[in-house]
Amino acid sequence: MWIFRVVIMLVAGIPIFSFLGAVLLYTVRPVGALLFDWSAITFDHYLSVATDEYTLGLAVNTFLYVAASLTVGSILTVTFTWLVQRSDLPYRHLIPSIMIIPLAIPGAFIAFGWVLLASPRTGLLNLWLRGLLGMSGTGPLDIYTYWGMVLLTSLNLVPSMFFMLNSQLRNMDSALEEAGSVCGAPVHSVARYITLPMMTPALAASGIYFLIQLIETFEIPLVLGLNANFRVFSTHIFFLARPDLDEPQYGVAAVFATFLTIGGLGLTYFYMRLTRASYKYITIRGQRSAPHPVRLGRWKVAAVGFVCLYLAVKVVLPFIALLWMSLFEIWRPPSLEALGQVSLKNYAYVLQDPRWGRAFANTVILVVTASTGNVLLAGLIAWAAVRDPSARARWLLDWLAFLPRSLPNIVMALAVLVLLLRTPLYGTIWVIVIAHIFNYLAYTSRVFISSVIQIHPELEEAARLSGVRRAGVLRWIVLPLLRPAILNAWLWVAAHSIRDFTYPLMLGTMQNMVIANLLWQTWIIVQMERAAAITVMLMGMLFLFVIPHYYFMRRHRV
Amino acid sequence: MIRVEQLHKTFQLDKGGVRAVQGVGFTVNEGEFFTLLGPSGSGKSTILRCLAGLEHPDQGEIIIGSQHVFSSRTKHTVPPEERPIGMVFQSYAIWPHMNVFENVAFPLKRGTKHGQKRLSEGQIAEAVAEALKKVNLAGMEYRPATQLSGGQQQRVALARALAHRPAVLLLDEPLSNLDAKLREEMREELRELTKSLNITSVYVTHDQVEALALSDRIAVLMEGALVAEGLPFELYLHPRDKRVADFLGAANVLEGKILKVEPNGEGVMQTGVGTLHFSSDSPAAAWSAQGKVAALVRPEAIICAAEKPGSAENIFLGTIQRVTFQGSVFNILLRINDATLRVFCDVYNSTLLPSAGQKVYVCIPREHVNVVGAS
Numbered sequence: 065m066w067i068f069r070v071v072i073m074l075v076a077g078i079p080i081f082s083f084l085g086a087v088l089l090y091t092v093r094p095v096g097a098l099l100f101d102w103s104a105i106t107f108d109h110y111l112s113v114a115t116d117e118y119t120l121g122l123a124v125n126t127f128l129y130v131a132a133s134l135t136v137g138s139i140l141t142v143t144f145t146w147l148v149q150r151s152d153l154p155y156r157h158l159i160p161s162i163m164i165i166p167l168a169i170p171g172a173f174i175a176f177g178w179v180l181l182a183s184p185r186t187g188l189l190n191l192w193l194r195g196l197l198g199m200s201g202t203g204p205l206d207i208y209t210y211w212g213m214v215l216l217t218s219l220n221l222v223p224s225m226f227f228m229l230n231s232q233l234r235n236m237d238s239a240l241e242e243a244g245s246v247c248g249a250p251v252h253s254v255a256r257y258i259t260l261p262m263m264t265p266a267l268a269a270s271g272i273y274f275l276i277q278l279i280e281t282f283e284i285p286l287v288l289g290l291n292a293n294f295r296v297f298s299t300h301i302f303f304l305a306r307p308d309l310d311e312p313q314y315g316v317a318a319v320f321a322t323f324l325t326i327g328g329l330g331l332t333y334f335y336m337r338l339t340r341a342s343y344k345y346i347t348i349r350g351q352r353s354a355p356h357p358v359r360l361g362r363w364k365v366a367a368v369g370f371v372c373l374y375l376a377v378k379v380v381l382p383f384i385a386l387l388w389m390s391l392f393e394i395w396r397p398p399s400l401e402a403l404g405q406v407s408l409k410n411y412a413y414v415l416q417d418p419r420w421g422r423a424f425a426n427t428v429i430l431v432v433t434a435s436t437g438n439v440l441l442a443g444l445i446a447w448a449a450v451r452d453p454s455a456r457a458r459w460l461l462d463w464l465a466f467l468p469r470s471l472p473n474i475v476m477a478l479a480v481l482v483l484l485l486r487t488p489l490y491g492t493i494w495v496i497v498i499a500h501i502f503n504y505l506a507y508t509s510r511v512f513i514s515s516v517i518q519i520h521p522e523l524e525e526a527a528r529l530s531g532v533r534r535a536g537v538l539r540w541i542v543l544p545l546l547r548p549a550i551l552n553a554w555l556w557v558a559a560h561s562i563r564d565f566t567y568p569l570m571l572g573t574m575q576n577m578v579i580a581n582l583l584w585q586t587w588i589i590v591q592m593e594r595a596a597a598i599t600v601m602l603m604g605m606l607f608l609f610v611i612p613h614y615y616f617m618r619r620h621r622v
Numbered sequence: 623m624i625r626v627e628q629l630h631k632t633f634q635l636d637k638g639g640v641r642a643v644q645g646v647g648f649t650v651n652e653g654e655f656f657t658l659l660g661p662s663g664s665g666k667s668t669i670l671r672c673l674a675g676l677e678h679p680d681q682g683e684i685i686i687g688s689q690h691v692f693s694s695r696t697k698h699t700v701p702p703e704e705r706p707i708g709m710v711f712q713s714y715a716i717w718p719h720m721n722v723f724e725n726v727a728f729p730l731k732r733g734t735k736h737g738q739k740r741l742s743e744g745q746i747a748e749a750v751a752e753a754l755k756k757v758n759l760a761g762m763e764y765r766p767a768t769q770l771s772g773g774q775q776q777r778v779a780l781a782r783a784l785a786h787r788p789a790v791l792l793l794d795e796p797l798s799n800l801d802a803k804l805r806e807e808m809r810e811e812l813r814e815l816t817k818s819l820n821i822t823s824v825y826v827t828h829d830q831v832e833a834l835a836l837s838d839r840i841a842v843l844m845e846g847a848l849v850a851e852g853l854p855f856e857l858y859l860h861p862r863d864k865r866v867a868d869f870l871g872a873a874n875v876l877e878g879k880i881l882k883v884e885p886n887g888e889g890v891m892q893t894g895v896g897t898l899h900f901s902s903d904s905p906a907a908a909w910s911a912q913g914k915v916a917a918l919v920r921p922e923a924i925i926c927a928a929e930k931p932g933s934a935e936n937i938f939l940g941t942i943q944r945v946t947f948q949g950s951v952f953n954i955l956l957r958i959n960d961a962t963l964r965v966f967c968d969v970y971n972s973t974l975l976p977s978a979g980q981k982v983y984v985c986i987p988r989e990h991v992n993v994v995g996a997s
Contacts, residue, residue, distance in 0.1 A: 525676050526715035526779075528702040531733025531786065540732055544719045 069457055072448045076441065076464050079502055083471070083479035087325065090318035090482050095311070109315035126296040129285070130278045132214040134271070137221030143370065144222065145229045151358050153367050160230060161614075166378045167223035168610040169603070170563040172283035172580075174216055176587065176599055177382020179287065180389050182207040188385055191397050208291035217284050219378045225274055232266045269338040272331050279324065280472030282566045287587075297324055298474040298566075305478055306570060314482055321475040332470030336463075383603075389596035410597040414586075422575075423582040426493045427562060427605075430578055434500035435557040438508055439550055441501060446512030447542065451521070462513070469506035476503055477570035493576045499567045504560060508553040515549035516542075548616075555613035562606055579605075623822045624650040624673070624790060629682035631668055643668050643679075643846045650839075653820040655813070659833040660843035661869065666826045669843075670794055673824060674709050675702035687789050703733065708783030709792040712799065714775040716767045722778055723763035726750045729786045736786040753781040756815060773804050780812075784819070791816065791823045797832060809835055830870045834858060842866050860992060867918045867992070874924075874963055876917040880993075891993065893917055894961025899935045900991035915993050921966040923990035926954065927983050928974050936986040938963075945976045952976050956984065 092105045113119050147153045148160065181189045184202040193204055206212065240262065244254040285299045295303070297320055304317035360367055388398055393409045396402040414420055442465065449461035468476060480499045484490050489498075519542065527537045543550075565580045572581040579602050587595040626649070632642040643665040650656040658666040671677035673684060675691065678699065684692040686707065691700040708729075717725055730736055730746045741749070754760050757777040770778065776796060783791060796812075797805045813836050816823045827833050833840050834854040842850040842857070850857060850866045861867035864875055878893035888901045898917055931937060940958035947953075951966040954976050965984060967974060974982065 520713050520715060522711040522713045522715035523717060525674075525702070526709070526711055526717075526782070527728070527732075528676070529674060529705075529707065529709045530729035530782070531703045531735035532728075533701075533703055536732055540728070541717060545717075547719075 069448055069452055069461075072444055073457075073461065073464065076445055076461075076505070079498070080464065080467055082483055083476060083502075084325065086483035087318045087321050087475065087479045090314050091322055093315055095313070095315060106315075109319045113316060113319045122295060122297060122300055125294060126279070128210070129213060129217070129294075129296050130275065133217040133221060133278055133281075134275060135218075136214060137218035137225060137274070138271070140218060140222050140374070141225040141229060144226050144374075145233055147367055147371070148230060149233045151360050151367070153360060153364065153371075159371065160227070161618075162375070163223045163226055164610065164614050166219075166375070167227070168559065168606060169379060170283065170565075170606075171216070171220045171281065172287060172563075172565050172583075173386070173599055173603060174220065174378060174382045175284045175287035176595065177385045178207045178212070178216055180385040180592065180596070181205075181381055182212070184208070186395075188388070188398060189381075208288055210292065210294055213284055213288050213292065213294065216288070217278065217281060219374070220281075220284065221274060221278070222374070222378070224277075225270060228270045228273070229266070232263070232270075265338050269335055272335045272338065276328055276331050276335075276470065276472065279327070280474055280566075282474060282569075286565070286569075298472065301474050301478055302570060305481060314478075317478055318482065321478050324472050324475050325470075328470040328472055328475070332466065336466070386596045386599050386603075389593055390600050392593060395593060410593045411601070414594055414597050414601070417582075419577065419582055419585075423577050423579045426576055427578040427580075429493050430496055430500065431558045431561050431609075434497045434504075434561045435554045437497065437501040438504050438557045439554050442505055442508035442553060443512050443546065443550065445505070445509050446516050447538075449509070449513055450516040451524075462509075465509035466506045468502050468504075473503060473564075473566040474570070477567050480567075481570055490571075491573045491575050493578075495571045496567050496576065496578070499571065500557070500561050500564070503567070504557045508557060511549055511553045511556075512546065515546055519545050551616055552613070555609050555616065559606060559609040559613060562609065563602070623652040623654070623687060624656075624824065625683070625685040626669070626673070627683040629669060629672060629684070630680045631665075631672060631677060631682075632680060641665065641668070641846070643672075646843070646846070646848050648841050648848065648851065650822055650824060652822055655816055655823045655825065655836060655838045657825045657827060657833045657837040657840045658843055659827060659830060659840050659869075661828055663845075664843040665846040666828075666843050667794055670792055670824060670826045673790075674707060674792055675700060675705050703735070706735070706789040707792055708786065708788035708790075710776075710779045710783050710794065710796045712795045714772075714779040714796075714799075716770065716775045716778055718768050720767055721763070722754070722759065722765050722767065722770070723750055725767055725778055726753055726781045726785050729782065733786060735788065749785060750781075753785045756784065756819075757781045758811075772800050773808065776800065776808060780815075784821075789822060791821050793823065793825045795827055796825075798827070798829070805832075812836065834870070842869065844869075861918060862994060864916060864918065864994060867994075872921050872964060872966075874917075874919045874921060876919065876961060876963075877914065878917065880915055888988075889993075891915065891917060895938050895940075895958040895963060898986065898991060899988045900993055901988050902991075902993050915995060918992040918994060919963075919986055919990060921953075921964045922951070922968075923987065924963070924965045925985040925987070926965050926967045926972065926974060926976075927985070930983050931985050933985060936988060936991075938984050938986075939981060940984060942976050942978050942980045942982060944978060956982070958984070 091109055092107065094104050094106045094108070144159070148156045153159075179187070181187050182205040184190065184206045187205060187207070190203060190205050194200065197204070207216075241254050241258055244258045249257070280298055281296075282298045282302070285294070285296045286302065289295055289299050301317045301320050301324075304313045304320070306312065389395065390410050391406045391408070392402070393407055396405065445461055445465045449458050449465065452458045452461065471479070476499060480495055484495050484498075489495050523545070524537050524541055527541045528534075532540065563580075565584065568578045568580040569584060572578070577585075579598065583595055583598045583602065586598060627647045629643055629646045632640060634640060641663060646665070646669060648656075658669060660666045668677055672679045672682075672692070673686070679692060679694065681694045682692065683690070683695065686705060689700065689706065690696075690698065691705050692698070717728070720728070727746050727750050730741055730749055736749075750763065751760065754762065757780050759774065759777050759781060762774070765774075767775070767778070779796070793812075797808055800808060809832060825833075825836060837854055840850075840852065840854055840857055841848050844865055849863055850861070857866065858870050861870060861873075864873075867873040868875075876893040876895060876898065878891045878898070881890045881892055881897065883889035883902075886901075888899070891898050891900065900917065925931065938958045940956035940963065942954055943957050943962070944955040945952055947969075949969075951968055952972075952974075954965045954967055956963045956965055963984065967976065976982065
């Protein structure tokens with residue numbers, strides 16, 4: 065057992081600590097020096113970051129962007145959750161299913177879609193509004209602004225936050241609230257003194273969780289921030305590490321990454337403390353009575369409108385804009401006459417591009433190997449983290465698996481870049497595979513831990529007493545019982561791996577490019593029509609994973 | 623068949639605190655039904671898990687049949703998959719991804735306990751059918767495990783444990799998750815089955831009724847130590863320890879002083895209810911030497927009557943403080959002088975209709991008074 069424990073810890077621990085170490089080392093390496101070049105140590109990078117006025121602006125930008133997105137996103141999500149769990153909104157039980165669609169659509173796609181809709185000069189909505197209002201020139205909408213970024217980011221935050229809060233509110237035993245009512249407390253007192261305090265740890269924990277997620281948000285600030293002249297930490301690190309023309313400034317990027325890591329570790333510490341405490345608040349019971357729904361009355365129309373508007377802005381409008389764009393060789397404003405000139409030439413052009421074949425093949429390799437590797441590693445970590453006889457080893461494994469969550473993606477990407485830059489791995493698809501395996505470890509190990517916990521240890525002991533060795537117990541008992549979790553985790557990683565931009569853009573070269581790279585390259589040279597065609601195809605591939613995942617989750621109630 | 627010597631096992635609980643087994647030893651004869659009885663935390667399950675090989679003792683020797691399966695002297699341990707045992711778990715541990723047949727066939731298909739040679743499909747099917755017949759589940763082979771009732775899961779677990787014909791059967795509180803009626807039924811079936819197979823069984827329970835009904839011999843454990851061992855009848859009627867008497871059923875404990883002991887074991891002691899005659903089969907001299915002793919009297923051994931009974935000794939007049947009607951008996955709490963006494967008065971064999979405040983006579987037959995040290 066202890067050999068297995070040590071191997072698992074090393075396999076999970078060595079890469080993660082090497083990543084961290086590489087970032088730290090690069091903060092003190094002179095420009096151009098190698099990772100293990102000990103001849104010179106310099107603190108110039110820290111100094112230049114500390115003395116540059118730009119640093120303060122960057123910090124303020126990031127703070128404003130994250131704070132506003134978290135606030136707007138939370139307000140929208142709490143409204144959604146309340147409507148689903150406590151009101152009589154018509155068809156409210158369908159909302160969790162509908163939310164799967166916006167959940168699956170990555171930030172980059174709505175950013176592209178909204179550029180097509182609301183760029184000041186040629187945005188479809190702007191054309192339409194200008195015609196309607198008799199205006200000329202540009203505007204009235206401009207997506208290339210701070211508020212444009214905040215709007216799209218908060219819309220993007222809603223689905224994942226909704227799923228977290230929704231399940232927490234649903235799992236809360238309403239008998240606890242009813243006990244309050246029976247004691248004679250009016251509805252608002254029950255909400256104030258029972259529901260809210262009980263939900264507080266869960267709310268605070270999800271707030272911290274999404275704070276980390278917002279700090280690492282990359283695609284929306286990248287697509288919109290360039291024109292809006294609004295940089296945040298994540299995009300700044302990207303431009304330092306992968307500039308178009310200049311030499312890469314790994315040292316300065318590593319200094320920023322170090323700050324983000326410290327922040328991330330601090331937030332993770334609070335998150336883990338809060339979630340540990342919350343176990344005693346969230347009480348899960350087999351049988352729950354449905355709480356009495358609040359009647360919306362004449363507000364029902366407004367509530368339905370709110371849901372529809374959200375779906376329109378987040379899903380329908382950007383998708384229509386992308387689809388429309390992709391179907392014309394030369395861009396045309398939407399009209400019935402234009403429909404006659406619809407063609408698939410953009411798609412044909414993309415598919416004939418030699419880069420497409422390479423990107424497609426790489427994407428397939430990435431998705432399959434990253435998901436498989438991640439699931440294997442996460443499964444073994446989880447099994448050891450639950451079954452290890454030593455409480456300290458269990459805690460250490462759990463913490464190790466959660467560590468990548470506290471490193472923002474851009475930091476992990478920079479770490480992988482500087483660590484593997486001079487190795488033969490660099491330039492191959494395997495750098496991205498390794499990065500993805502570790503990046504999604506926090507989520508999948510949680511999935512497996514909760515599944516292994518449900519396997520009573522006596523099920524394994526009974527197999528040993530039937531005359532089967534440890535390996536046989538894993539093969540015949542543990543593996544079959546974990547099958548739903550394995551499928552769930554595999555599809556989840558696949559769906560995230562295929563739509564990720566951070567790692568491919570940070571680690572991509574001409575050789576190991578994936579579809580995300582091709583899309584970005586096409587987009588920045590303003591071949592909007594072809595970029596739209598790639599986006600539509602990528603979205604199609606994404607749904608190949610998302611739809612089975614959704615049906616699978618529903619069947620197994622994972 | 624089984625010999626356990628000087629077994630020690632200490633471990634830290636997750637919640638803090640320590641649980642320990644301290645130097646437990648016993649032997650179980652071939653074909654015997656042996657029960658480890660004790661409250662939760664007494665270490666009984668730990669001992670069973672050490673026998674199974676699921677727990678590694680800190681110290682001790684375990685011999686099963688001719689095999690020395692654990693020895694701290696020679697640092698030798700046989701893993702659970704190689705010990706000649708079958709086990710039934712408290713949770714039943716029925717694998718939910720297999721049906722009844724696959725569950726019972728698993729030890730024959732994947733295990734090696736039935737011998738080294740691989741069995742043919744036909745042999746396996748035959749062995750499974752036989753095992754299921756023993757537990758009255760014939761014809762249920764293809765029922766999914768998740769669609770079984772608690773009692774059926776229990777039977778499948780038993781069939782699985784017996785499938786490879788082990789020399790020893792270990793049972794870890796197997797009846798505790800069943801409802802009362804079913805538990806009684808299963809208890810009788812289990813006794814019949816183990817006796818008809820003549821298999822050596824070690825049974826762990828905290829339920830004294832179960833232990834008394836099932837066992838050939840009982841070992842009582844308290845706080846990791848073996849405090850009494852014997853036939854069920856003997857342990858119940860003549861407990862040698864206050865805690866054992868208390869654990870095996872209700873008992874009145876009357877503390878007092880020995881006044882006089884005859885060499886034949888008959889004597890008189892002073893207690894809270896008055897002077898009490900007793901006849902003890904224990905070495906009488908030991909009692910007179912001890913200052914303080916206690917008399918243990920089972921509530922059902924006391925006779926209760928409205929009129930003064932004929933016999934002359936151990937008659938006391940008391941006032942009823944509380945009466946609880948329990949179906950077969952009245953559970954009466956009496957005040958006699960300075961002491962309280964609990965009496966179970968048989969509903970059918972009594973002319974008494976007790977009520978609170980009533981004065982009644984009680985008689986404590988001297989042969990039902992057990993004298994033990996009052997430590």
